[in-house]
Amino acid sequence: MAIYHCTINIFSRGAESQLSAVGSAAYRSGEKITNEYDGITHDYTRKKGIVHTEILLPPHAPPEFADRSTLWNSVEKIEKAKNSQLAREIEAALPRELDREQQIRLVREYVQDNFVSAGMCADIAIHDKNNGNPHAHIMLTMRPLEQSGEWGAKSKKEYILDKNGQRIKLKSGNYKVRKIDLMDWNDKGKAEVWRRAWADVTNKYLAEQNIPQRIDHRSYERQGIEQIPTVHMGVAATQMERKGIVTEKGEKNRQIREQNRLLKEVKRRIAGLEKWVKEKSAEKDSQSINPFHSVPIHSPQPPTLLELLNTAMQQAGQPDSRYGKIRDLKTFAKAVSFLQVNNISTLSELQETLSKMKKRYWNTNSEIKQTEKLLHERKELIDQAENYLQYRDYHKAYKQTKPKKQEDYAERYRTELALYDRAERYLKEHLGSDTKLRPKAWKAEVADLTAQKDRLYREMRKLKDEVAEAETVKRCVEQAIPPTEQRKERSKAHDMSL
Template structure:
């Protein structure tokens, strides 16, 4: 299953954000903010399914009221750069019945947050567009046994080797700050993701679904796959209306590349596993028949042809002739392939598969690099367009000098400023700055696209060899007891397999030798 959405962020006053506004947005309630003396309201009736506040045992009962809770949070945070709350947005799998979403999110919040002393305010949203999700707001301060907010950090004096305070030249005592809780440690992002992954997979299993989720990145999962690009609401709506977009076309190219690479990779891995197993089976065959030389691949193909004829001994003459002619054509084609590539033994076949893998592997790696860079270029261009569009709003925000008017402007343009800041972060990460040379990026993208098309062609030329090797594997598998032959009507013949006969003969021979030895000792 594709990696579901799971985003963690902090509500920051320094960015004009408000915990009351965040609670109003996800709950659809009309909430009055005592901090800026404004009413916050976002109409979410069409998508709102359920809202709830979960309190730890030591929280004041009054905090079950949303306005009371988040106004209390904002009141205790008196700095202009205070962190107000933690926000988590996560997706529900559509494969799980909707009536189970509530128990899923409550189990998650209780286990990971409320049991640790946090207050969890969550809301389930579902527009019916295939994207059911939940918003969670979490408090950042812990509380004492009376429900009073405790400091986020405390001052701790540094001590010397004698356990005494260290005085600085200024006369002050050397000290440092220590967090009262470790909720902000980065390790918890992984813990929370893994917990939601575990809960989700448990509910999928209970629903009888085969899908499973993994919230790790493709790289961390060891999956050699190129991630697709996030379309965004505008491109997503255009694609839904059947209008092709730049990002949509890129995603389709990435999906095609992933499909081709995965197909070739799986086939080669299957052939390699089969070769390893076949080598072991071949040794049993040699020992049982006590042959001085190993059978050639052509010999095994002839054995396959004979076995097929044996299995059809009770068929009608017409059916025998028809199927024998078909098998003969297939075997001759396989034998011709073996001769053309000088493949005589299992070791030769193993080397051919290894050579095929060595040819395909660098092509796959280069294709992955190309597609990843094309993905980055698409993200840079998308971020640059958002940056250019929203820069006037951001510039107006920066020019405002009075705190109240600045906060009011930030609240009014929250979504635009958030999108602008996200675009800046993307450009700094992928482009090294906000200045973008579109012509150079377009030229690079075009060159990468051409190179990827050539790599696609080269990978596709390997498909005939892969198909031929798969067919040879199928034929030899039948001889080496890897598959059973089926008679018409779906009945499996009761005849013993060749390998089983050989193993029984070997066992009987060994038993006979043991009996002869015992008999000689008795004499």
């Protein structure tokens, strides 16, 4: 099944990624490239699972940039600052429903239309280890190219003026300035544009192959889908599940899917009851089509729901009863009990009860979604804190390793260093200036949120049972109306529609 996965990252010199632009390109392409900036040779010629690589260039780019080593060494050379942004990478999951050639054309079209046409150089690598996770790495240059083929400026400085239009002088003697990007590639809105474009072009290729699946870059909430999102499995957990090995993430997703079925079912059944009440109310208001008038109760007014069901139950056992034999008197008794407990006599009162049920559904559903969101955030915080503590020593050892041996160390402990980097970034983003780790307090919050979630799902299951009781009223009313009268209803309704 096609899935949506599209992430965007920046490679910066001096960042915790452990790889330069040259090293990143070598790793993704499976090549041996020497970084002329620091003299380190990156050899990934033994790396497996690389099924396609190519470089796409804008028309005014130097032809020699078609060579991977030349392109990225040129980037390393032009970037002088110790914290320079070297490259942007987009990683995207490829639909397994497409064959290899279709996957390549998909990536090529996406890159050409969104990046190369805007003036970026693009380095593409498609990885597939035949483990069900084909994906593309797209490395992009971040500095514009002049028409002459030379690298241009990323930004310019602009003086900040006071209210009188004068430059503001600082204590250092310099004037206060701000940086103005010359290209819009770093605009926050661009990430949304590129992520949406990936979904659009992927869906186009799926449609061309008559494949019904579609992907969407938006969250369930933005799509208006009322369900809890499953957690990202990852390659390792997915492979284990395929072998029949139960994983924590797999079990979590099975639980989420079951809970989503519950939410969807309750919503559907309430809607079905409301539709039925609306139809019956319309029939009741019509003098020519009113099944309630056909019930033999000596009253100028049509019977209440209770009267209708009680009369049907009383007369069902009599000889030659027009109702025949009611199949399940216990069900009728349940329906009568539901009407009595909820003080329901009329269809409008039944509709009021259904409206209250629907309100309870949406309130509980909203609380469930909020609780699930908080629970996921706290669990992720705990996981990242544990990774941070577990792999911190690997990071320290890397920093203490001599520069010429750092690449070997980074390759040997790539997974551990990557997990540490991700944990550090996550914690900085979510904790801000409060860097203190509080796993004990977070676990207590998880316990409270889990208890709250369980309570909410119990309420939803209770609501489901109440909806089932309301459905017995529908079934019994349909059974209480004599079959001949129901046929007359349908016939008259048909005649009126002609």
